[in-house]
Amino acid sequence: MIYTVTFNPAVDYVVHVENMKNGSVNRSSCEEIYFGGKGINVSVVLSELGVPSVALGFVAGFTGQAIRDGIENIGVKTDFISLGSGNSRINVKIKSSQETEINGQGPFIDDKALDEFFRKLDMLKDNDILILAGSIPKSLPDDIYERILSRTADKNIRTVVDATNKLLLNTLKYKPFLIKPNNHELGEMFGVNISETDDIVKYARKLRDMGAENVLVSMAEKGALLVDENNQVHICGVCRGNVKNSVGAGDSMVAGFVAGSMNGDYEYALKLGTAAGGATAFSDGLAVKGKIFELLKQL
Numbered sequence: 640m641i642y643t644v645t646f647n648p649a650v651d652y653v654v655h656v657e658n659m660k661n662g663s664v665n666r667s668s669c670e671e672i673y674f675g676g677k678g679i680n681v682s683v684v685l686s687e688l689g690v691p692s693v694a695l696g697f698v699a700g701f702t703g704q705a706i707r708d709g710i711e712n713i714g715v716k717t718d719f720i721s722l723g724s725g726n727s728r729i730n731v732k733i734k735s736s737q738e739t740e741i742n743g744q745g746p747f748i749d750d751k752a753l754d755e756f757f758r759k760l761d762m763l764k765d766n767d768i769l770i771l772a773g774s775i776p777k778s779l780p781d782d783i784y785e786r787i788l789s790r791t792a793d794k795n796i797r798t799v800v801d802a803t804n805k806l807l808l809n810t811l812k813y814k815p816f817l818i819k820p821n822n823h824e825l826g827e828m829f830g831v832n833i834s835e836t837d838d839i840v841k842y843a844r845k846l847r848d849m850g851a852e853n854v855l856v857s858m859a860e861k862g863a864l865l866v867d868e869n870n871q872v873h874i875c876g877v878c879r880g881n882v883k884n885s886v887g888a889g890d891s892m893v894a895g896f897v898a899g900s901m902n903g904d905y906e907y908a909l910k911l912g913t914a915a916g917g918a919t920a921f922s923d924g925l926a927v928k929g930k931i932f933e934l935l936k937q938l
Contacts, residue, residue, distance in 0.1 A: 641685060641692035641768040641897065644787075645678035647745040647776045648696055648706045648719075649730045651886070659735035673924055674709040675730065677773035677801065680890035680925060681897075682715045684915055687928045688898040692770075693718050695759060699746035700726030720755050722746050732886070747778045757790060765795040768816075768897065772801040772890060781806070788813035801893055804828060811850035817900075818846065819855045819893055839864055840872055853905065855896060855912065857889060863913050867905040875909045878917035878934040884924070891926045892916035910938045 651673040656665045682694045694715055698706050699722035706727055710717050725746025733739040763769065769791060771784050780786070788798055788810050797816035800807055803824045811818075825842050826833040833839055843854040843866040852868040865873040895915030899908030914935040918926030921934075 640764075641682075641690065641770065642763065643678035643682045643685075643692055643694050643770045643772065645676035645694065645696040645773065646748070646779060646783075647728060647773075648674070648676035648679055648698060648703070649728045649743065649745070650702050650705060651675040651730045651732060653732045653734065656733060656735045659733065659737075659739075671923065674706045675887070677887075677890045678770060679706075679710060679715075680887040681770055681772055681894045682710070683713065683925050684887075684891045684894035684919070685898060686714050687926060687931065688894065688911075688915070689928075690894075690898045690901075691716065695719065695756070697722055697746070697748050697752060697756070698727050699724065702729060703727040703746075718759065720752050720759075722748065722752055745776050748776060749778075753779070760787065760790055763791060763794065763796055766797075767794075768797045768799065770799040770801070770893065770897065771810075772799075772893065774802070775806070782809060785809040785813075788815065799893060799897060801889065808849070811846065814850045814852060817853045817855060817893075817896065818851045819857065819889065819896075820846075821857045821859070821889070822861075825856055836861075836864065836874070840866065844870065853900075855892070855909070857892060857916070863892070863909060863916075865905060865909045871905075873906050873909050875913045875938060878914060878921075878937050880917060880921035880934070882920050884920060884922060886919075887925050888916045888920045891919040895926075895931065910935060913938060 653671040654667045655669045659665050682692045685692045694717045698719045728743030728745040731741040799817040800810050800815045801819045846854045854866045856864045862876040892912040896908045896912030899911035914931050915926050917934045918930040
């Protein structure tokens with residue numbers, strides 16, 4: 640089974656406003672509601688690809704219940720921990736001539752709830768896949784990803800880490816199956832400016848030397864690059880289409896790669912990940928199956 644972790648899920652309230660004016664009353668032309676969080680996004684796209692998963696994390700209050708119900712209504716199994724106080728966050732995304740976002744903080748996660756989360760992790764079995772995606776709320780220790788991988792290290796569990804800087808680097812000693820920085824995050828980790836493909840390969844291989852098995856680097860309009868567990872380099876171009884939405888494209892790439900890597904074909908996994916990321920970027924919401932396989936034909 641695949642498990643995804645979202646520590647701070649959100650209700651994403653997307654408001655479209657024509658010619659928004661600051662300091663004035665603005666009326667929307669339309670609104671959309673999505674249930675978000677990087678791990679949840681991965682689970683949703685996995686479901687579109689016919690791959691079941693369980694979404695783990697923490698929810699609170701009426702918004703938390705809405706998140707749980709919304710995710711389950713689209714076919715994703717959840718095993719969230721309900722917190723005793725607070726509300727899961729609401730992120731307001733205003734789309735006008737410029738895009739503006741206001742992201743909520745989310746509820747406080749206490750030690751008791753965290754202990755319950757670790758007990759759930761102890762139930763994972765050999766050959767399960769655990770996907771850790773995104774930043775962490777302020778109420779959690781900054782070594783939480785490292786502690787999770789330490790907790791599961793004695794089992795044959797494939798772990799995927801989509802995070803940045805120390806949150807990612809501190810997990811490498813536990814040899815995650817996959818990590819997914821973008822080219823800018825890759826440069827930040829090593830304190831360098833990266834502009835050439837050869838440099839991306841160089842520093843991706845450094846991450847492999849530090850412990851990662853597969854390093855997937857998204858490169859925006861230049862496509863994506865993978866240095867796989869055999870130290871082979873794969874490069875994939877981008878899909879053609881009109882970009883509507885950047886939220887969740889990276890999570891969709893992770894979902895596509897994981898789904899495509901089940902049989903060990905990393906070239907196909909890279910293509911499916913690229914198609915899934917493009918399908919989200921070219922849509923108002925997350926990628927759907929038909930769009931993913933339509934774009935896959937371009938690659």
